[in-house]
Amino acid sequence: GIQVEQSPPDLILQEGANSTLRCNFSDSVNNLQWFHQNPWGQLINLFYIPSGTKQNGRLSATTVATERYSLLYISSSQTTDSGVYFCAAVSNTNAGKSTFGDGTTLTVKP
Amino acid sequence: DGGITQSPKYLFRKEGQNVTLSCEQNLNHDAMYWYRQDPGQGLRLIYYSQIVNDFQKGDIAEGYSVSREKKESFPLTVTSAQKNPTAFYLCASSMRGLADTDTQYFGPGTRLTVL
Numbered sequence: 001g002i003q004v005e006q007s008p009p010d011l012i013l014q015e016g017a018n019s020t021l022r023c024n025f026s027d028s029v030n031n032l033q034w035f036h037q038n039p040w041g042q043l044i045n046l047f048y049i050p051s052g053t054k055q056n057g058r059l060s061a062t063t064v065a066t067e068r069y070s071l072l073y074i075s076s077s078q079t080t081d082s083g084v085y086f087c088a089a090v091s092n093t094n095a096g097k098s099t100f101g102d103g104t105t106l107t108v109k110p
Numbered sequence: 111d112g113g114i115t116q117s118p119k120y121l122f123r124k125e126g127q128n129v130t131l132s133c134e135q136n137l138n139h140d141a142m143y144w145y146r147q148d149p150g151q152g153l154r155l156i157y158y159s160q161i162v163n164d165f166q167k168g169d170i171a172e173g174y175s176v177s178r179e180k181k182e183s184f185p186l187t188v189t190s191a192q193k194n195p196t197a198f199y200l201c202a203s204s205m206r207g208l209a210d211t212d213t214q215y216f217g218p219g220t221r222l223t224v225l
Contacts, residue, residue: 041219096166098214
């Protein structure tokens with residue numbers, strides 16, 4: 001099945017800094033999502049982005065499907081951005097099943 | 111409010127007991143999913159259902175069972191055959207299947223601890 005790898009595994013920032021999180025996937029995808037898991041375990045949808053670029057406030061994401069990677073950008077980070085960021089991909093050849101990466105744990109210090 | 115509810119929030123089970131986790135959605139979504147999350151790891155798919163009365167095994171289905179008798183409900187039973195059931199269980203739903211360029215939404219989760 002499809003493999004999904006996220007980097008870096010851990011990231012520590014000072015408030016106000018920018019960051020880039022990466023998601024590599026091993027197969028062509030027709031569905032890719034980014035999530036933020038808060039300290040209570042709730043997963044919040046950030047982006048549905050199988051290709052192209054999207055922006056939502058301080059967050060933006062880009063997926064280059066032909067090169068099999070996606071990037072999540074966080075600008076002017078805040079302490080409330082802390083948590084775990086996951087990407088999840090659905091392969092073209094295994095429709096219906098979503099595979100998650102192991103996540104990037106972001107800590108934003110005041 | 112529309113959304114996905116899971117109950118209970120915390121669940122304690124003795125070894126050898128079966129336990130059922132509830133997942134209900136009022137979003138009128140066709141597809142529902144169960145994931146397991148272990149500490150420091152990503153989510154792994156247990157079972158998914160794209161339509162009522164039909165479901166498929168995910169990557170780690172052994173020791174689990176599900177039913178999908180109603181569109182809004184997708185309960186998960188953790189059986190005594192599951193060797194290491196202590197984990198955080200998350201339910202999700204999507205309007206259609208994920209192959210149809212769809213977005214999945216998650217419930218708040220159930221933390222299961224085997225004593």
